[in-house]
Amino acid sequence: MARDNLIVNPSFKTNTTGWSATGSSTIARITTDSFSGSSCLEITKAATTNSGAVIASRISVSAANSYAVSVYVKVPEGQETGTLQINVSWYTALTGGSLISTTSTTGLESLPGNDWVRLVGVMTAPALALGALVSVVQPLAGTVSKKFYADAFLFEAASYVGEYFDDITQAAENKSVDLALTPLPQPHLTGMKLQADISLNDFTFNTVDEYGVVWVVTDIGGWWQHPSPTIPEVSRGWGDGSYDVKGKYNARNITFEGVILTPDPDLLAAARDRFVAATNLVYTGAWLKTDEGSYTKASYVRLSGDPEIQTVNARGRTEFSIGLRAADPIKYKWNTEDSIYGYENVLIPCEASSPAADGTEIIENEGNYPVSVYLTITGPLVGPTVISNDTAEELITITGTLRDVTTKTINNRGLTDNLVTLSTTATHGLVVGDVVTISGLGSPYSGEVVVLSVPTTTTFTYGATGSNVAYGAGSGTLTYGPDTLEINTYDRSVFLNGEYLGARAKLEVYNDWINLYPGNNTISFYDAGSTVSSTATLSVDYRSGWLA
Numbered sequence: 001m002a003r004d005n006l007i008v009n010p011s012f013k014t015n016t017t018g019w020s021a022t023g024s025s026t027i028a029r030i031t032t033d034s035f036s037g038s039s040c041l042e043i044t045k046a047a048t049t050n051s052g053a054v055i056a057s058r059i060s061v062s063a064a065n066s067y068a069v070s071v072y073v074k075v076p077e078g079q080e081t082g083t084l085q086i087n088v089s090w091y092t093a094l095t096g097g098s099l100i101s102t103t104s105t106t107g108l109e110s111l112p113g114n115d116w117v118r119l120v121g122v123m124t125a126p127a128l129a130l131g132a133l134v135s136v137v138q139p140l141a142g143t144v145s146k147k148f149y150a151d152a153f154l155f156e157a158a159s160y161v162g163e164y165f166d167d168i169t170q171a172a173e174n175k176s177v178d179l180a181l182t183p184l185p186q187p188h189l190t191g192m193k194l195q196a197d198i199s200l201n202d203f204t205f206n207t208v209d210e211y212g213v214v215w216v217v218t219d220i221g222g223w224w225q226h227p228s229p230t231i232p233e234v235s236r237g238w239g240d241g242s243y244d245v246k247g248k249y250n251a252r253n254i255t256f257e258g259v260i261l262t263p264d265p266d267l268l269a270a271a272r273d274r275f276v277a278a279t280n281l282v283y284t285g286a287w288l289k290t291d292e293g294s295y296t297k298a299s300y301v302r303l304s305g306d307p308e309i310q311t312v313n314a315r316g317r318t319e320f321s322i323g324l325r326a327a328d329p330i331k332y333k334w335n336t337e338d339s340i341y342g343y344e345n346v347l348i349p350c351e352a353s354s355p356a357a358d359g360t361e362i363i364e365n366e367g368n369y370p371v372s373v374y375l376t377i378t379g380p381l382v383g384p385t386v387i388s389n390d391t392a393e394e395l396i397t398i399t400g401t402l403r404d405v406t407t408k409t410i411n412n413r414g415l416t417d418n419l420v421t422l423s424t425t426a427t428h429g430l431v432v433g434d435v436v437t438i439s440g441l442g443s444p445y446s447g448e449v450v451v452l453s454v455p456t457t458t459t460f461t462y463g464a465t466g467s468n469v470a471y472g473a474g475s476g477t478l479t480y481g482p483d484t485l486e487i488n489t490y491d492r493s494v495f496l497n498g499e500y501l502g503a504r505a506k507l508e509v510y511n512d513w514i515n516l517y518p519g520n521n522t523i524s525f526y527d528a529g530s531t532v533s534s535t536a537t538l539s540v541d542y543r544s545g546w547l548a
Helices: 170-181 265-278
Strands: 019-022 026-030 040-044 051-055 066-074 082-091 099-104 108-110 117-124 131-138 147-157 198-200 203-205 214-221 252-261 286-292 295-303 308-311 318-326 331-333 344-349 360-365 374-378 385-389 394-398 406-416 419-424 435-439 447-450 453-456 459-463 469-480 484-488 493-496 519-527 537-542
Touching: 019 026, 040 051, 051 147, 066 082, 066 108, 066 131, 082 117, 099 117, 108 117, 131 147, 203 214, 203 265, 252 265, 265 308, 265 318, 344 360, 344 519, 360 537, 374 385, 419 469, 447 459, 519 537
Parallel strands: none
Antiparallel strands: 019 051, 026 040, 040 147, 051 131, 066 117, 066 147, 082 099, 082 108, 082 131, 198 203, 198 286, 214 252, 252 318, 286 295, 295 318, 295 331, 308 318, 344 537, 360 519, 374 484, 374 537, 385 394, 385 519, 406 419, 406 469, 419 459, 435 447, 435 469, 453 459, 484 493
């Protein structure tokens, strides 16, 4: 397991000897957190560039050789987001000499409260290089007294970044290998562990219900693996083989198996009825949810094939095997705070100088597969407006306007054959289908109504039940807005103020229908027609997704 020219700096584990502050920062060893061992280096930043820590002595290198460098970094809770990187400065000597150049790893944005992340890089020592000085820094100026942590620094002569490990003796290595090869003893079970970790909508399995009936799922076939693929085979004519073409994943087929254990045979009929009701998934579906460590994963399923429910002994033990199908084969992270859909939500104010907003947020897809999003844009928008996944270079462009909250003064009203006609002192801006609130006119005019027609720019009609009233003067107000535009990138549907008709016309003809890809995605929201004082918002509802 030995590596040539491996240099692992142990100073994070003991004290700050071997490290110095850079960029006017200060450094200290702390024991309240670490990536490996019992302590790490805490860097307290200054309001200057390149706040961080630098090794006290240069490392011996050879010109034209490849060197791999890495360090684990973390921004603790309550601190500020920082883009961190490793700088390697190359010198013509181990001491003295002159600086040749500096090579940097790609900057990595670290968010407060996230786990340790690894900065890595592979670089080639330039001609004449004999020494390297390595630092871990935030290249842009940070906020005074804000902190980040560093641990497990590694620098080695290599063309790739290997795994970090502490120095280990041969005896320790042998012990680890022997332990891994030793068979595990058969566990001694004193009772069944029921963790209520599987459910179909509100029906929970792996639990004992209020009647003392035990519900156990023994297997979910097809849940823990890829869904089956379909890959067309297109022959290469007279050539060997086929063309390399894209395929797709089919619906996920699942076999839901388990057993119902009743303490008394008399309870079986009622238990079976409850189970049949829970798996009555032909006309409606259900969310199949499983707790998998840090996540609850879910897919929307319906029945597939003939259910099998069979009682196998006189006490009432009943075994079941239910075929389910998830039309969408992706398994989604379920946010328990949204009990209906399981979405997580991020709100992005439109880019503006007043109120100040940069119009961007980073959204993490914690899974391993791209997922669609549900976007809700609340006006006003002047347009054209762009929603962008900058990471994936995908765009949605809104070409139409969205109205703000609007109030108009009513000066005339009338009621004929249950049809109200109102007029306003100024252009009202209404369209058929708008939902408006009428105030100040009394019954039967006031309340929330739906616009039926717009004869002129200052008149509109809606339905109301009452005696006919001649058209004449009346004093009141109408209020509507703000407009909301909803975009579902899964089925590419668009709704304007809850209505489908005409909503798609608000978007550019060709769009990318944004997805979230595994890892961090930078989402931007920008209104080209209102760059100064926009108050529009973009709400992103999403669920991380897994293929298996």
